[in-house]
Amino acid sequence: MKELIEVRWHGRGGQGAKTAAQFLAEAALDAGKFIQAFPEYGPERAGAPIRTYTRISAKPITLHCGVSNPGYVVVIDPTLATASAVEGLGEEGVLLVNTSESAEAIRRKTGFKKGKVATVDATQISIDTLGAPMPNMPMLGALLKVAPLVELDALYEKIKAKFLKKIGEEKTNANISGIKKAYEEVKVE
Amino acid sequence: MNKVVALTGDQAAAEAMRQIEPDVVAAYPITPQTEIVMNFAQYVADGRVQTEMIPVESEHSAMSACVGAAASGARTMTATSANGLALMWEIVYIAASTRLPIVMPVVNRALSGPINIHCDHSDTMGARDSGWLQVYCENNQEVYENVIMAVKIAEHKDILLPVMVCQDGFITSHAVEGVKPYEDKRVKDFVGEYRIQHSLLDVDRPVTYGPLDLQDYYFEHKRQQAEAVKNSLKVIPHIFAEFKKHFGVEYDFIETYKMDDADIAIIALSSTAGTAKVVVDELRAEGKKAGLLRPRFFRPFPKEMLVQALKGLKAVAIMDRSESFSGRGGPLFAEMRSALLDEADRPLTVNYIYGLGGRDIDTKQIKSVYTDLEKIAAENKVKHLINYLGVRGEK
Known part of the structure; x- marks a missing residue:
């Protein structure tokens, strides 16, 4: 693993970009890593575009600035797959998008030519597994396929710890199924 | 545990x-x-x-x-x-x-x-x-x-x-x-x-x-x-x-980071100091004698310790995340300059006001401050005493 991994999440207020960024960080924390997870706050409201961030490192993190050159960009809302989503994302970087479209279409929309593009229809997966369009957890699963930042099992443990009491066993398991499905279905080009 | x-x-x-x-x-x-x-x-x-x-x-x-x-x-x-x-x-x-x-x-x-x-x-x-x-x-x-x-x-x-x-x-x-x-x-x-x-x-x-x-x-x-x-x-x-x-945890009025043999240093409060540590590490890897001084306490003002930590340095940038409208720099700058005034052996000082209203302060900006300090140390002269870092228009 690179010394410092930086992930930038793009979503809309209410889609769980903050939760996804934090769950990833917490699962890494449990695995003994050093972490940060933070949202970029504006006058946020449901539906407005927001960015959130996860930092994971084997060493203590003292950085307290924004992430300008992420290694991974995760676009939770398909409509946010535009040029601004790939700002600062280098050739070594990976762009992961929730979409029913092809990687080529995403490259056209974002202008991201050289790095890897990963696609998964996380909205459909969440509708199939959870019965609601909540693509944030499936996107976490897809990210772990693209970037083995933590073990899938560690993420499941985190999800159970966070969700069981709050939403019950059935919905927790549905979330886990969604993660598993996205992990299996994500395509990288 | x-x-x-x-x-x-x-x-x-x-x-x-x-x-x-x-x-x-x-x-x-x-x-x-x-x-x-x-x-x-x-x-x-x-x-x-x-x-x-x-x-x-x-x-x-x-x-x-x-x-x-x-x-x-x-x-x-x-x-x-x-x-x-x-x-x-x-x-x-x-x-x-x-x-x-x-x-x-x-x-x-x-x-x-x-x-x-x-x-x-x-x-x-x-x-x-x-x-x-x-x-x-x-x-x-x-x-x-x-x-x-x-x-x-x-x-x-x-x-x-x-x-x-x-x-x-x-x-x-x-x-x-x-x-x-x-x-x-x-x-x-x-x-x-x-x-x-x-x-x-x-x-x-x-x-x-x-x-x-x-x-x-x-x-x-x-x-x-x-x-x-x-x-x-x-x-x-x-x-x-x-x-x-x-x-089992040690605290003091100030924190010094790679200051022992430093020629140039930044003084900053709170989270910015953490970001500056990353820059110090990068500069040290290039063989540059950069350090960081972080006052944990602003009141009481640990004057003696701060002055002591700056002994032997050539140039120091004092970072203020607030403006005091004196035309003479931010509050940390004013107090640091006052503290250093009686010292015969004191570094050149320069002020950077930054990050107002949450403007992000990143490693690039902090690195530019150290670059300025190298120049100040080499020329033994401060050309711009009060600077605004990361702002549009006149710095």
Whole structure:
């Protein structure tokens, strides 16, 4: 693993970009890593575009600035797959998008030519597994396929710890199924 | 051994407050301090603490209630940010001059206007002359530990002054980091039980708090207050030592990072210092003698230690996250320059005002400051004394 991994999440207020960024960080924390997870706050409201961030490192993190050159960009809302989503994302970087479209279409929309593009229809997966369009957890699963930042099992443990009491066993398991499905279905080009 | 848990800076402050379990908390929520009050109110509602929580209608009332509670002998806390601190202003001074050991986490946020909810230090720097002690935290672990330590500092019989524990709004207050809390019992043992020496409610030994104090004695009381703040420089190290003995963690008034053989250095408060450490590491890898000096305490102002840490340096950049409109730089700059003035061997100093209203301060900007310092050191000359870093238009 690179010394410092930086992930930038793009979503809309209410889609769980903050939760996804934090769950990833917490699962890494449990695995003994050093972490940060933070949202970029504006006058946020449901539906407005927001960015959130996860930092994971084997060493203590003292950085307290924004992430300008992420290694991974995760676009939770398909409509946010535009040029601004790939700002600062280098050739070594990976762009992961929730979409029913092809990687080529995403490259056209974002202008991201050289790095890897990963696609998964996380909205459909969440509708199939959870019965609601909540693509944030499936996107976490897809990210772990693209970037083995933590073990899938560690993420499941985190999800159970966070969700069981709050939403019950059935919905927790549905979330886990969604993660598993996205992990299996994500395509990288 | 306690487990490292994921907490925001606000949650870290609330967790410390839960473990301290003050007798009274009177507070009003304001962004970005809200989560502190929200979490603590939850602890009260869940019966996890026996604290009497007073949900007041304004910050002016919050501090007023704190003054009353503290004068009666209750261990008292509140928390605020920016405009909230501004609204309690009148009582902030009264709390300090009445020598009431109130502890107040302050989540630094830009004062309006224009209205802004993000980080800068204009709120607490405005309160630097209020008589409160001020601690500035780099990360969430420090927030947690400083809130605990602040109780001991405030209540020490040779200090008896209120303490603000400052952290950067959103940057740490809303960022999740790994924090290692101590067991409840260890924290409770450390802070101990608070016994006021002169309680307002002790009818057998009646005392007066807050009487009119005119030309006859006001001046003497202010003189004593100044002495108390100055004297805290001697007393606080005992609390650092106690903290180290109890928790095994070392604290001091300042933090030095790779300063021993440094030629150039940045002086910065709070989270910016953490970002600067990354730049120092990069410069050191290039063989450049760069360092970082971080004052943890701004009040009391640890002048001797700061001056000592700068001995032998060629050029120093003092970073201010607030403007004081003096035309002579920010508050940290003014105090550092004043502290260095009597030194025969002193580095050249330059001021950078940065990050107002939450403007991001990244490694590139900090690196540019070190590049400026190299030039200043080489030419032995400061061309631009006051600089604005990361702003549009004229720097």
